[in-house]
Amino acid sequence: MSTKRRDELLIDHNHDGIDRRGFLTCMAWAGTGALCVMQGGVLKSFALSGMSGSMPAGELSFVQISDSHMGFNKAANPDVVGTLQAAIDKINALPAAPEFMLHTGDITHLSKPEEFDTVDQILKGATAKDVFFVPGEHDVLNDDGQQYLERHGKNVKGGGWYSFDKKGVHFIGLVNVLNLKAGGLGTLGPEQLLWIEADVKHLKHSTPIVVFAHIPLWSVYPEWGWGTEDGAQALATLKKFGSVTVLNGHIHQTMQKVEGNVTFHTAASTAFPQPQPGTADSPGPMKVPAEQLKTLLGITDVNYVRGRHALAVVDSSLA
């Protein structure tokens, strides 16, 4: 890939706070798909539509899907089964089968057993057999997540957090949708924060870290609850690592941001889009013409190349 492409975006977010203009620029790529590669604190983003070659090869590639909201049947998308299936078809059509999938929550819309079952059935059709989940707030309704844990909580700690290693990359799945307080944002809680500290204590600083959780760990738009109260504390624990990638869902649109060694990324929903921050009265489902819907839904492909500074994150729409 040439480093001087005409459609290359260079976004340097290497300072504190949110570079709103920066991430809005990134959002402009949503729907058409974007490849973002972080090098030395600078995010390089390429429009997928302008890429002619194949995707970068690496030691590890996996796919993130999010917010399938099984059971949702309102005007914004009356066929969430069809669009989740389209996402799986897209994954199955990748040149090489990804090692595994991450589902970053809101698997279901109303935490109903049949909704969980339907998603399980559809995911079985994917070439990537292993799926690692974290819950969204829609998966823990009425029972504080008991059913979710029974289904997807094998080998987890506390409210469902866990970690695992794949080809030298350390993955940390976090839960920030339980015990939410009035007026507040997503919450990890002191028990989970202590666990993260212990979990990464013995890792080498050169180990690439991937953190995944439902609600963004960074403050995307607190006015709509798009952030995590104690997310910064979790990230402070990971400061010593050279490469940290944070993958979230919840906001039903893709966004990226870089702060120091941390790359933040949110995935599109497979079910329905939500408005860009502050552009509507509320973050409710966005109704778009049927022919446009699939351009706003999608999957995220993540590629890890050993020796590179960061992971390459590629979004593609279902269209």
Place this chain on the structure above:
Amino acid sequence: MKRSVAMVIVLVALGLVVTGPRADMGEAPPATEVRIDNFSFGPAELTVRVGTTVKWTNRDDIPHTVVSTDKVFKSKVLDTDETFSFTFSVAGTYPYFCSIHPKMTGQVVVQ
């Protein structure tokens, strides 16, 4: 626990006795419905008399809950057009929120 339940029952009974005659005096009954629209409770603040039943209706395409901050009441998840009702038997201020979208807050003042 049992004692507080008994207390509530007694107060409900008292509330009925007190509010009954007032209604006969032709006063307009206070609003007792809260609509959940666009990720907000409307009205966000509601003042009612002791013994009033307040009904919440979810008008959004997204499910919400109605949960008392002080754990006095808690709805199941409300899908579109589903409702939750609670009878306020004791005077006081009852802050509440949506436990799924905690930025959504409201308050019922019972006099």
